[in-house]
Amino acid sequence: MKSSKSIISNEKKYIAKAQKLPYYPVAFKKGKGALLYDYEGREYIDFLSSASSANIGHGNKEIAQVVKKQMESLVQYVVAYFYSSLPVKLAEKLVSIAPGDKDKKVMFSTTGSASIDGAIKLAKAYTKRSKIISFHGSYHGSTYGALSISAINTNMRRNIGPNLPEVYHFSYPNCLRCKYGKDKNSCEMECLKEIEYAFDNYLPPDDVAAVFIEPIAGDSGLIVPPKKYIKALYNLCKKYGILLVSDEIQQGLGRTGKWFAIEHFDIEPDLIVMGKSIGAGLPLGVVIGKTDILNSLDAPAHVFSMSGNSTVCAASLKMLEIFERENLNERSEKMGKYIKNKLIKLKDKYEIIGEVRGLGMSIGVDIVTDRISMDKNHEAAAKICYRSIEKGLVLVFIGKSVLRIQPPLVITKEEVDKGINIIEESINEYLKGEIGDEVFDFAKGW
Ligand SMILES: Cc1ncc(COP(=O)(O)O)c(C=O)c1O
Numbered sequence: 306m307k308s309s310k311s312i313i314s315n316e317k318k319y320i321a322k323a324q325k326l327p328y329y330p331v332a333f334k335k336g337k338g339a340l341l342y343d344y345e346g347r348e349y350i351d352f353l354s355s356a357s358s359a360n361i362g363h364g365n366k367e368i369a370q371v372v373k374k375q376m377e378s379l380v381q382y383v384v385a386y387f388y389s390s391l392p393v394k395l396a397e398k399l400v401s402i403a404p405g406d407k408d409k410k411v412m413f414s415t416t417g418s419a420s421i422d423g424a425i426k427l428a429k430a431y432t433k434r435s436k437i438i439s440f441h442g443s444y445h446g447s448t449y450g451a452l453s454i455s456a457i458n459t460n461m462r463r464n465i466g467p468n469l470p471e472v473y474h475f476s477y478p479n480c481l482r483c484k485y486g487k488d489k490n491s492c493e494m495e496c497l498k499e500i501e502y503a504f505d506n507y508l509p510p511d512d513v514a515a516v517f518i519e520p521i522a523g524d525s526g527l528i529v530p531p532k533k534y535i536k537a538l539y540n541l542c543k544k545y546g547i548l549l550v551s552d553e554i555q556q557g558l559g560r561t562g563k564w565f566a567i568e569h570f571d572i573e574p575d576l577i578v579m580g581k582s583i584g585a586g587l588p589l590g591v592v593i594g595k596t597d598i599l600n601s602l603d604a605p606a607h608v609f610s611m612s613g614n615s616t617v618c619a620a621s622l623k624m625l626e627i628f629e630r631e632n633l634n635e636r637s638e639k640m641g642k643y644i645k646n647k648l649i650k651l652k653d654k655y656e657i658i659g660e661v662r663g664l665g666m667s668i669g670v671d672i673v674t675d676r677i678s679m680d681k682n683h684e685a686a687a688k689i690c691y692r693s694i695e696k697g698l699v700l701v702f703i704g705k706s707v708l709r710i711q712p713p714l715v716i717t718k719e720e721v722d723k724g725i726n727i728i729e730e731s732i733n734e735y736l737k738g739e740i741g742d743e744v745f746d747f748a749k750g751w
Pocket residue numbers: 356416417418419421444445446447519523524552553554555556580581
């Protein structure tokens with residue numbers, strides 16, 4: 306019989322370590338809704354949704370049936386050469402839910418990262434400009450283009466240079482730890498001024514093709530930017546004919562209580578990139594954007610044998626049907642408020658919680674050494690997560706010290722209550738010094 310232990314040791318032997326950011330030694334065998342089960346039969350509540358890629362939950366029978374039916378009929382047939390109905394239907398559906406103007410098209414690939422590369426290519430081809438702007442702390446994926454515009458971990462670049470040239474990174478608006486020492490009242494959007502300074506001094510704005518931004522900075526700690534920043538960034542882009550690209554791979558599809566997180570900021574981006582949950586568990590990446598931008602590349606500029614194949618499109622369409630039937634955007638908003646309120650009550654009790662932030666069911670709990678310095682408390686976050694998983698709650702930290710609360714949107718109140726109780730127990734055990742340093746033999750995280 307397989308055990309988590311034997312799977313882990315075989316993985317170490319056969320799978321490249323470049324693909325592992327380990328948090329806890331467990332292998333999952335099955336899942337249902339927001340619950341997971343390991344090879345030893347233990348049950349876990351899922352607060353991670355497989356890194357926000359299982360928004361409608363695990364083990365959905367309707368998805369399984371539609372995939373089986375499609376596979377028995379025709380798994381896929383190269384859409385680059387011939388025609389299939391399902392990718393067209395899915396593209397039409399995606400255009401219908403995209404914000405703003407409906408004169409839009411869709412470009413498929415098989416991952417979020419490859420779609421980020423697609424958006425880079427589109428932006429350059431459309432504007433005939435070469436430079437790209439993105440942000441410190443951003444994660445946009447692992448293909449060469451996507452890693453080149455990311456700025457979160459040097460292992461993504463070490464020994465593999467040169468990366469994509471002419472990428473410029475600026476500060477993401479992080480109000481909790483403002484690098485200019487400003488607060489809400491004194492803020493003059495100094496971080497936006499960094500870009501304006503560059504435009505005045507060394508980065509000609511009319512050479513910039515696009516700004517890539519995560520509408521909530523995900524992997525660097527679920528940082529929510531102020532609305533005024535995003536609006537000002539949008540206006541700056543418009544002023545210079547620069548495209549604004551919203552990376553919705555993690556924050557899209559109901560995660561924040563809306564189809565797209567950028568909708569919270571009342572702007573319409575030029576391009577939207579999706580991945581993760583959009584494939585309902587199968588590999589799918591999507592760029593959605595204005596028709597004239599999408600028309601700026603000619604084939605075979607972004608052709609993948611498997612992208613937009615019938616099976617993944619069938620799964621995605623069924624997932625969107627379930628999503629609408631179950632009102633998952635509304636559910637995410639309401640349940641997100643419920644979760645956030647419970648976490649704020651924990652913050653009132655425990656000094657090590659510096660901030661609870663987020664939109665919908667994309668919530669970060671920032672663990673700090675103290676509320677004066679607001680220094681990141683990596684040790685506490687890692688230990689709290691480790692102990693929580695031991696107790697049956699799948700919980701990871703990002704940005705060194707932020708508990709990542711992104712459960713499947715179908716999670717029940719009882720499961721939420723149980724999960725948050727586990728977090729509280731783990732905080733107490735941490736504060737009593739009951740979680741040893743051996744945690745770090747395994748828990749590395751980002
Ligand atoms: C914001 C963001 N962009 C891009 C990606 C890359 O997507 P994928 O892993 O599907 O290539 C991720 C994945 O974690 C992400 O969170």
